[in-house]
Amino acid sequence: AQSVTQLGSHVSVSEGALVLLRCNYSSSVPPYLFWYVQYPNQGLQLLLKYTSAATLVKGINGFEAEFKKSETSFHLTKPSAHMSDAAEYFCAVSDSGWGGGNKLTFGTGTQLKVEL
Amino acid sequence: GAVVSQHPSWVICKSGTSVKIECRSLDFQATTMFWYRQFPKQSLMLMATSNEGSKATYEQGVEKDKFLINHASLTLSTLTVTSAHPEDSSFYICSASGRDNEQFFGPGTRLTVL
Numbered sequence: 001a002q003s004v005t006q007l008g009s010h011v012s013v014s015e016g017a018l019v020l021l022r023c024n025y026s027s028s029v030p031p032y033l034f035w036y037v038q039y040p041n042q043g044l045q046l047l048l049k050y051t052s053a054a055t056l057v058k059g060i061n062g063f064e065a066e067f068k069k070s071e072t073s074f075h076l077t078k079p080s081a082h083m084s085d086a087a088e089y090f091c092a093v094s095d096s097g098w099g100g101g102n103k104l105t106f107g108t109g110t111q112l113k114v115e116l
Numbered sequence: 117g118a119v120v121s122q123h124p125s126w127v128i129c130k131s132g133t134s135v136k137i138e139c140r141s142l143d144f145q146a147t148t149m150f151w152y153r154q155f156p157k158q159s160l161m162l163m164a165t166s167n168e169g170s171k172a173t174y175e176q177g178v179e180k181d182k183f184l185i186n187h188a189s190l191t192l193s194t195l196t197v198t199s200a201h202p203e204d205s206s207f208y209i210c211s212a213s214g215r216d217n218e219q220f221f222g223p224g225t226r227l228t229v230l
Contacts, residue, residue: 036221043120043209043221044160090159103150104219106159 002027002093006107014115019078021110023065023091026072032094033074034104035065037087044090050074061085086114118144120212122222129200130230137195137225139210145190146212150219151183154207166193200229 007022025031032051036044048059055067065076074091091107119142129135139149148167152160164180166172166187174180182204184196193212197204205228211219 041207041224041226043122043223044211045221046218103162103165105162108159109157 002031002105004091004093004105004107006089006091006110008110009108010111010113012113012115013081015083016080019063019076019081019085019112021076021089021091021112023074023076023107024072025074025091025093027093032102033065033067034092034094035059035063035074035076036090036092036106038090038109039087047076047089081112081114083114083116086112088112118142118212118214118218118220120146120210120220120222122208122210122225124225125223126226126228128228128230131201132199134196134198135200135227137197137208137210137227139193139195139212139222141191141212141214141220144212144214144220146193146214147190148213149187149193150211150213151185151193151195152209152211154209154224156207160209163195197227200227202229205229 003026005024034049035047038044047063048057050057050067058064063078088109090109092104094102121140123138151163154160163178164172164174164185166185168187168190172185187193207224209224211221213219
């Protein structure tokens with residue numbers, strides 16, 4: 001069985017500040033990990049994914065995440081927050097493949113608020 | 117990237133009626149489609165997985181007779197909520213994947229049952 005824990009259901013940062021959204025996973029096999037963003041009343045958009053290649057993964061909109069096996073973590077960061085980053089962020093894990101014919105298990109989400 | 121659409125984007129219906137939600141992959145052939153349910157301020161919960169031409173595989177606890185899924189073509193899957201009740205009110209999201217295996221998500225459908 002696999003699971004994802006996102007610490008902090010709400011995170012608030014100032015515009016221009018570092019964004020750090022935490023994600024820890026549990027998986028009995030090497031995981032494939034994903035971060036998605038969801039804007040209000042919309043579907044999910046893939047930010048980045050880890051598929052056992054480089055441990056530091058760069059995604060869209062300046063986001064990146066680092067896979068740390070020893071810490072079972074896949075935290076999402078962005079050096080400088082922008083107002084347009086305000087949204088819900090979901091971490092997800094797949095136990096095999098990278099989410100095509102394979103099921104994704106989502107975390108509970110983190111609402112990011114960006115303040116002036 | 118690939119585009120997935122859902123129709124309708126929102127629907128309000130009376131208790132006891134059935135509602136059909138469509139999920140279409142607009143520019144690729146989707147061999148697999150997934151249906152998720154999302155309650156307010158909560159995560160996405162996978163309801164079922166469907167492969168074109170096959171019966172859907174439902175997650176534990178999801179009533180297959182209540183949530184009918186049809187994946188009749190490589191570009192269309194439908195979810196029918198039968199005899200809907202207020203507790204079925206939710207945000208339903210589909211995703212689709214093709215040969216490259218990435219899941220692309222639809223914009224979701226807001227269902228409100230009165």
